[in-house]
Amino acid sequence: MTVYFVGNLAAGFSNSIIQLIVCRGIAGAGGGGISSMLQIMISDIVPLRERGKYVGISAGVIALGYAFGPIIGGVLAEKASWRWCFWVTLPLSVVATIMAMIFAPFKPMSGGIVQKLKIIDYPGIVLTLGGCTLIMLPLIWGGITYPWNSVIVLAPLCCGVFVVVLFCLWEWKVAKLPIVPMHIFKHVTVVGVYICMFANGFVFFSALYYLPLFFQVVLGYSPTYSGTFLLPVVMSQVVSSLTAGLTVSHTGKYRTIVYTGFALSAIGCGCISIFNASTSKAVMVVLMLLTGFGNGMTMQTTTVAAQASVARKDMSIVTAVRNFVRMLGGAIALPVASSLLNNAIRDFMKNLGFPSSTISPVIDKPSLLNNPSAISSLSISPSQAADILSKGYTKGFRDVFLLNAAMSATATLMHKESSFGAVSSEISMKAFRPKKQTLNMIYTKLMYDDWLQVANESGSEFQC
Template sequence: MADSTASASITHANNVPQDNAASTSTATVNEAAHFAKTSRGRDFWLSFSAIVVTNLLSALDLTAIATILPTLTADLNGGDEFTWVGSAYALSSTAILPLIGGLADSFGRKPVMVCCVVLFAIGSALAASAQNMHWMIGARTVQGLGGGGIQTLTNIITSDLVPLSERGAYQGVIGLTVALASGIGPPIGGALAEKASWRWLFYMNLPLCGISLALLVFFLKVRTPPGTIKEKLSKIDWIGNLIIISGTTLAMVGLSWGGARFPWTDAHVLAPLILGLVIIVIFCLFEVYVAKNPTVPLRVLANRTTASGYATSAVHGITSISIIYYLPIYFQAVLGASPIRSGVDFLATALLITPFALICGIVVKVTKKYRPINYAGWVMMTAGFGLLSLLRANSNVAHWIGYQILVSAGIGIVFSSTIFPVLAPLPVSLTASALSFFNFVRAFTETWGITISSTILQNQLKKNLPTAFTSQFPEGSEIAYAAIPAIPKLPEPLQTEVKVAFAASMSVIWKTMIGFSGLGLLLLLFMKEIPMSETADDKFGLDISEKETVVQLTTLVSGELESKTQKSADARAIV
């Protein structure tokens, strides 16, 4: 399209009177310069590759943790604190997200992305050397600060490089990296837990972080906004970010403790949860009425299509994280699979999430519509969780592989599709704020998903596990999660009774997710089909220097003019 536009302008320039040459030349220069900046050349592909590899690093760690969790919990004597290994990462990665958008707008995408990778590396080193569960939780908190920023900036930089109307395939590639991580993460984690040590899951992040940093430093060429450090710092909504970080942290602490460490009616749960939610409401009021440079501009939430996109993303966060975290537990506790085997069994899910995430992006790019593919994804998820709820202790291979297919396809589709209704109604200048809040919503609700599923599992295990099993542990069913590796060694019929109890308990998780998936389907009724933007934000994007742009411009214009002149001369010669 860019080539034809430039050629049309040049052809027009050859046919206008001489006194209009200056204005026509200016128009031609502008259009050719636009072509030079938006063409998919070497700089674009190197920049895009750098952020994709970095995003894969973050996603791989998040998905691999599920299969090492029982072994890690037992090794560090974690007990009922096992949920914090996932929740600490989710808490910090969620709380930092609103701030990431402001920092990226003020200081530029590249410096903030580099800092996030460094934080992720530090957290990985700390996690690899953890000697107790508190140490591990602290390390995962640091990791989350970097990991959350990496995932958000990946989407923001992609939005800077590619207009929304063309972003489907590229968004599909982003989804593909997360889906790929979902596929290879569990087997890698399981192999390390069984054959080496779970610590190597974190150690291997260090050289990968080095590769990511090299790619970012040398190949990510995006523009950085001008201004002094003081000017850039003054543009950030520090008070608003402090409020939302405080509220998010308190709410997520309450969620993590509820049903796992304390009963839901306990003050240790209710106090931080209620206080956190109240502070989040205060944040919303502050952003609307007080903040000069709001972290989340009101316009981001004012459109019903954008709001429905955020809402469906929230529901997707709850449902998708439940299967990533708890389906491997079914394989280990019920089927008696080793960590490696549970990772292999999970491939039936991961290998379908991968292509459907990419297919979704391509479909949106080709059709220029996002509503139909959203409907398809949510229908698949609802039906798929219904099938998963039928899994029992004696389910055969065809059942637990086949039942994963539908839900996995739906998860892959919705993962890529929700971003389009969020951004379609908004001006491109709000992309960073909108995407930061988008990732905040998804990450915050993923914590709800982990907590909801964990609470269901613990409460159901209390009711279903035989006393002969729970009486072996001082903390009863609370320690049962860490005892999963010991289940295959139990004598019969106790072993079968424990497996039946786990299968029945996990069935309740999947039934709950049927309800959430149905809610996601209903929320699509508020979503309108809005034409997607054809342009990206000129303030950011590829950092093509003025000299480089002029060279491309001169080559393009002179080549077209020479061709036109030669054709005219040939025509005159024939005549």
């Protein structure tokens, strides 16, 4: 929480895009840790058979943040300053930290912090960041800033693939305490879950970004109203996530839930691809409800599936990697979707005979097409602007959601062929059911035992 607080505080004071990116990276490091620790705590404290209920509740709460965050951010950006979009999180961070200290206090453990820091897999972290960055940058540049066949695009892309391979070899053969132990990929279910969660992150984050953008660019809605119009996707996700979690806790089965969720997501995204300026609001709401409902059914039930297939000592790392893969899907989705959308606009405007000096500002800010003075300064007539929106931008938007539908359909097939099953009583019979002990006593003991095991297995000189 401290890292997240500092990152957002600094982001609000940024004076350049580089400063903003760095500060958001710091905040993201803190936020990623919070998300993973929440699920790790649930997996340590809650019996496996009941875990679906609690991961469903946590997913619902997170989805509420996704629902109201864009609305609050839109209001702050319009009425105050974009800086407040970061600063508004600060009091919430303080409150959350205080609540964590009260309800989940940590007892001091023996062993110095320096000794603990020594066994962290720093080379693995560097290779992960380097590989992801080298792969994502060419996806952003390709076809927009530089041609796809240019050295500037192909060289970092190839280097990124090489770094990813190097990372896998390092984690497999060298790292004493790897951040991604390669042995977890021996479980077919875990591999299936990771593929499914990559698709989930890809679909969810591209929809979260490009649906409001569609409402602003094509329909001319304000940022605040566009954020409000995203509520059907997110609120239906809240409902379905809670419902799926309770169902897993009650029945112990999740195969049908995950399968149905991805199928609904594929259908919903395919239908959303037909959105245009004349689509009725009622149709939009129904299709967004369908997509959100499907996404919610797959969001946390896959966590239970992965945890049920591995030993208890691997649950934490399997959960953390699951979160990483989902966020990686979202990170890759945005540049890929941006490339599809921007290339569609560029191709259409080139066919109309516009020069690059006119095309570039439109690609950078498509909402200019709704501004009469802006299109006049770019020598674009109102009828041409309408054509670019209805044919160029809408085609790119359609391509994005057809890709989302394909990702969800692929996840559906992967799930069908994997060994997803039911939560057996044998798996959960040793799970903790706190009675006289408090939750924080149990959690502290579990974390202490896990650290002993990890330290011993790593061969470190750490003494507890």
